[in-house]
Structure formats: C-alpha cells, structure tokens
Amino acid sequence: MADPSAPLNESDVDLDPVRQFARWFDEANAAGVHAPEAAAVATATSDGAPSVRMVLVKQFDPRGFVFFTNYESRKADELTANPRAALLFHWDALGRQVRLEGPVERVSAEDTAAYARSRPRPSQLSALASPQSRVVDSRAELEQRVAELSARYDGVALPAPGNWGGFRLAPVVFEFWQHRADRLHDRLRYVPADDSGWRIARLAP
Numbered sequence: 784m785a786d787p788s789a790p791l792n793e794s795d796v797d798l799d800p801v802r803q804f805a806r807w808f809d810e811a812n813a814a815g816v817h818a819p820e821a822a823a824v825a826t827a828t829s830d831g832a833p834s835v836r837m838v839l840v841k842q843f844d845p846r847g848f849v850f851f852t853n854y855e856s857r858k859a860d861e862l863t864a865n866p867r868a869a870l871l872f873h874w875d876a877l878g879r880q881v882r883l884e885g886p887v888e889r890v891s892a893e894d895t896a897a898y899a900r901s902r903p904r905p906s907q908l909s910a911l912a913s914p915q916s917r918v919v920d921s922r923a924e925l926e927q928r929v930a931e932l933s934a935r936y937d938g939v940a941l942p943a944p945g946n947w948g949g950f951r952l953a954p955v956v957f958e959f960w961q962h963r964a965d966r967l968h969d970r971l972r973y974v975p976a977d978d979s980g981w982r983i984a985r986l987a988p
Contacts, residue, residue: 790963791959800959804881805843808843811874811877814877820839822839824869824952828865841949846951853915855946857916867884882956911942912932956973969985972984
C-alpha cells in the first residue's frame with residue numbers, strides 16, 4: 784500500500800504522466816478506495832459560465848480519459864459549445880489529487896457500443912430510459928419507462944442509446960498533488976515539452 788506520508792519527489796515520478804496516473808490509480812485500488820475512477824468534471828458554456836459534476840472515468844490510455852453520458856445532457860451541451868474540460872480525481876485515503884485539463888471530443892460509435900454492451904443490464908436500461916438533465920414529473924415516471932423497456936427487450940440484447948456515448952479528454956496539463964504535514968503539500972505539474980515529451984515543474988502549495 785502507498786504511504787500517504789511519503790514525499791512526492793521529481794526523481795520518483797514517471798516521466799510520462801499517463802503512466803504516473805496509472806501507478807497512482809493502481810495504488811488507490813490496492814488501498815481500497817471506493818470508486819477510484821470517480822472524478823469531478825468541470826465544463827463551461829460558450830460564454831464562460833462554469834458547472835461541475837461527478838462522472839466515472841471508465842477508460843484511460845495515452846489518447847486520453849473517457850467518460851460516458853447522455854449526449855443531450857447539460858454537460859454534453861456545454862462540451863459541444865465549448866469542447867474543453869477539466870477532471871479532478873480525489874483519493875482522500877491516500878491524501879492525493881490528480882488534476883487534468885484539455886480538449887474534449889466524442890469517442891467513436893464503435894467504442895460507445897462496445898462499452899454499452901459491457902454494462903450491467905439495469906444500467907443499460909436506465910441509460911435508455913433517462914432523458915438526462917431534463918425535467919420529469921416524478922421518479923415513478925422513470926421507473927415506468929424502465930419497466931416498459933425491460934418488457935419490450937425481454938430475453939434479447941438491448942440497443943445502445945442513440946443519444947448516449949463517450950467523451951475523451953486529451954490532457955495538455957496534469958497535476959499530481961500529495962498531502963504533506965503543515966500544509967506544505969507537494970504539487971508536480973506536467974506540461975508538453977518542445978521535444979514531444981513532458982516537462983515537470985514543482986508548484987508552491
């Protein structure tokens with residue numbers, strides 16, 4: 784298990800921020816952090832009004848970090864109008880945060896369909912039934928929609944919602960934050976370097 788009191792030194796981190804994230808993500812898993820894939824995603828309208836909510840980041844690799852949503856939701860509307868976002872992972876048990884910033888694009892329909900098929904059936908039904916971010920009369924209305932869809936597709940595979948899919952954030956800034964005593968926290972920021980690698984800088988807490 785990772786030692787939450789250990790310092791975060793430049794000499795100890797990976798030169799590649801995605802590999803460094805994977806290392807910390809695995810340590811959060813090993814430490815029993817609940818839903819280490821949970822992150823706050825911040826978006827803004829075209830005129831700069833911000834909003835933030837929690838999402839589950841289901842995939843990450845050198846291409847970016849992927850979360851899924853209804854394409855008619857508020858976050859999707861804002862990402863369409865202003866395709867940049869920020870993600871924040873907070874693993875309190877380890878005293879760690881990771882911040883990511885960058886442009887966002889939709890993932891392919893094939894990637895969305897593959898992920899949709901991997902979800903538990905109740906989650907697939909909820910995605911089909913929910914007009915995310917829209918006003919509904921009651922919870923009973925949503926439950927009725929789920930029941931109707933469950934009956935309609937009884938015994939057969941559910942279709943992937945046409946208005947639902949993934950967004951991929953391709954970070955151009957990473958920040959790794961480690962709690963230290965007396966508020967003298969460690970903060971290491973990665974930004975692109977001229978040689979196509981990454982430049983690491985220490986930020987004051």
